[in-house]
Amino acid sequence: MATTQEEITRTSDEESTEPSLTAPPQPGRPSGDPGAGLLPRYELETLALHAGAIADPTTGAMLTPIYQTTTYRQEAVGRDKGFTYSRSGNPTVSALERRLAALEGAEFCTCYATGLAATTALCLALLRSGDRVVCSQAVYGGTVRLFREVLARFGVEAEFVDTASELALADSLAKPTRFVFIETPANPTLKLTDIYLAARLAHRAEALLVVDNTLLTPALQRPFELGADIVLHSTTKFIEGHNATVGGALITRDAELQEQLAFARNAIGAIQSPFPAWLTLQGVKTLPLRMARHSENALHLARFLMAHERVTKVVYPGLESFPQFELMQRQQSAGGALIAFEVKGGVEAGIRLMNSVRLCALAENLGASETIITHPASMTHADVPRSQREAAGITDGLVRLSVGLENPSDLIGDLVQALKS
Ligand SMILES: Cc1ncc(COP(=O)(O)O)c(C=O)c1O
Numbered sequence: 254m255a256t257t258q259e260e261i262t263r264t265s266d267e268e269s270t271e272p273s274l275t276a277p278p279q280p281g282r283p284s285g286d287p288g289a290g291l292l293p294r295y296e297l298e299t300l301a302l303h304a305g306a307i308a309d310p311t312t313g314a315m316l317t318p319i320y321q322t323t324t325y326r327q328e329a330v331g332r333d334k335g336f337t338y339s340r341s342g343n344p345t346v347s348a349l350e351r352r353l354a355a356l357e358g359a360e361f362c363t364c365y366a367t368g369l370a371a372t373t374a375l376c377l378a379l380l381r382s383g384d385r386v387v388c389s390q391a392v393y394g395g396t397v398r399l400f401r402e403v404l405a406r407f408g409v410e411a412e413f414v415d416t417a418s419e420l421a422l423a424d425s426l427a428k429p430t431r432f433v434f435i436e437t438p439a440n441p442t443l444k445l446t447d448i449y450l451a452a453r454l455a456h457r458a459e460a461l462l463v464v465d466n467t468l469l470t471p472a473l474q475r476p477f478e479l480g481a482d483i484v485l486h487s488t489t490k491f492i493e494g495h496n497a498t499v500g501g502a503l504i505t506r507d508a509e510l511q512e513q514l515a516f517a518r519n520a521i522g523a524i525q526s527p528f529p530a531w532l533t534l535q536g537v538k539t540l541p542l543r544m545a546r547h548s549e550n551a552l553h554l555a556r557f558l559m560a561h562e563r564v565t566k567v568v569y570p571g572l573e574s575f576p577q578f579e580l581m582q583r584q585q586s587a588g589g590a591l592i593a594f595e596v597k598g599g600v601e602a603g604i605r606l607m608n609s610v611r612l613c614a615l616a617e618n619l620g621a622s623e624t625i626i627t628h629p630a631s632m633t634h635a636d637v638p639r640s641q642r643e644a645a646g647i648t649d650g651l652v653r654l655s656v657g658l659e660n661p662s663d664l665i666g667d668l669v670q671a672l673k674s
Contacts, residue, residue: 297356297472298541305351306534307344317348319531341519345527349534353492353502356471356540357484361511362504363518364530368467368487369395370523371501375463375485376400378510378517382408384431389416389446391439391645392465393487394634402636413641416446417577419454426458432482436465437474437584440619441593441629441653442646443568445577448584452480461510467491467620472544473586477506483514490620491590493536494543498529543622543658548587550664551656555592557665563602563672568593591619592654596672600649604628607652609674612659612667619655624664627653 295303309318320343325336336342350362365371376399380386388400390413400411414425416435426433433455437446448464455462463483464476470491476484486492488500503514518524525533548571555569570581571588581588596602607615613626617633627633630649634642642648656664 300352300355301540302538304355305348305353307348317345317531317534319527320344321527339527340522340524341515343524343527343530345534346525346530349525349530349537350502352534352537353486353488354504356537357466357504358471358475358477359484359504359506361506361508362502363511363514364488364525364533365501365503365518365523366525367499368393368485368489368501369399371485371487371503372396372399374514374517374521374523375483375503376404376409377521378513379461380404380409380431384408385410385412385428386432386434387411387416387422387425387430387460388413388434389436389439390414390641391442391444391647392434392436393440393467394629394637396434396436396465397634397641398636401638413645415444415645416451417444419447419450422446422451422454426454426460430455430458430460432461432463434463434465436468438468438570438589438591439645440468441591441627441634441651443570443575443591443593444646445570445580445584447580448474448476448479448481452482456480468591469585469589470540470544472541473548473589474584479584482507483510487620488533488537489618491544491547492540492620493529493533494540494620494622495532495536496618496621496623497536498532500525500529500533544589545587546658547590547656550658550661551590551592551654552588553661554654554656554664554668555588557668558592558594561668561672563597564594565597566595590656592656594652594654595648595650596652603650603652605674606671609671610667611670612663613654613671619653621655622658624657624659625655627655629653 307317308315323339327333346364350364354360354362388411412425415421435446435451452462461482464481465485466474466476467487467490484504486502488502505511552571555567555572558564558567569588569592596606607626607628610626613624616625618625629647629651634647
């Protein structure tokens, strides 16, 4: 049965009529190779369009087909073409996996039904009762809920620490730790963790480093080049980018880790379905372009908010006033799409603003082409205990803006009228 990326991708390639750009990443290739297969290093824009694609072997249709099938005919007992049952692998999903691995500069990827399904599979693959995890204090609320309310019942301990602080992270690693889970920038405070430093500290303590790269994507941040062992994505966000699917991915350069992840995914039945995988293959084609424009628009809006008399605080990593601006320049290639801010009049004024926008959508998501405004305390982070929210700086008045691809002057117009409310 095909459970590893190698087996899955080998078969797809045998069926492929495409040349080597679409060849599977080769296990054991030197790290740093963007995973484009047997050939030259292609740039990110090229990989986003081509890596992993398989033209339809019978018609030549350019787009990877949606292999909407549960099962696969076998040639003889014990002889299959690498796919046996779509819970363990599916050619459309494999094409997406090859593309995401290539974009992150890694060899292996497994895709999941949601981002949280990916986090769950990660934990079930790597943890056992009595194990301990160190996690950034400010992370997506669903990640906190999974550790606190589900995995704790199975004897897994998660310690939430300020991973931006070298001292706090080093201290927390004094006890045996299976992995460090960081989100940088953190959702929604946008506090950064130094990935290179976190990797060194984690590895010194014999722990793995897992980086949730959802907020920046490989277009703006390259965790493997800084020492990460596993990269996680909610592909629901910028990777797919169009508010059309939910999905997740775990990417690694380590064949053994990949095997463990693929085993867990099959065992718990968390794989992505072919249609969302196909939509994600289309969405990700424009990822580098979108991330550049998201960042440009966000910088524009952050500067506008900074100058507005009713705005009391603006956090945006691309602003020179951002407290970790130097780290941002070292670790990211742009500021990203997210802005956190507070307005005069506290929580009530913030809520009035969010209820008054017309073009921005008041919604729970981020990372879409459309601009989304969110109240983390009552929406995305409502399940995080107040004490942890306060310690992480997620105040009740904090407004999160995921800046989209609209013309920024239209977005500013919308915020101007909403800030008058
Ligand atoms: C940074 C981050 N990681 C993971 C997730 C979970 O992803 P999903 O909603 O696809 O399950 C989210 C969701 O908002 C997120 O923002």
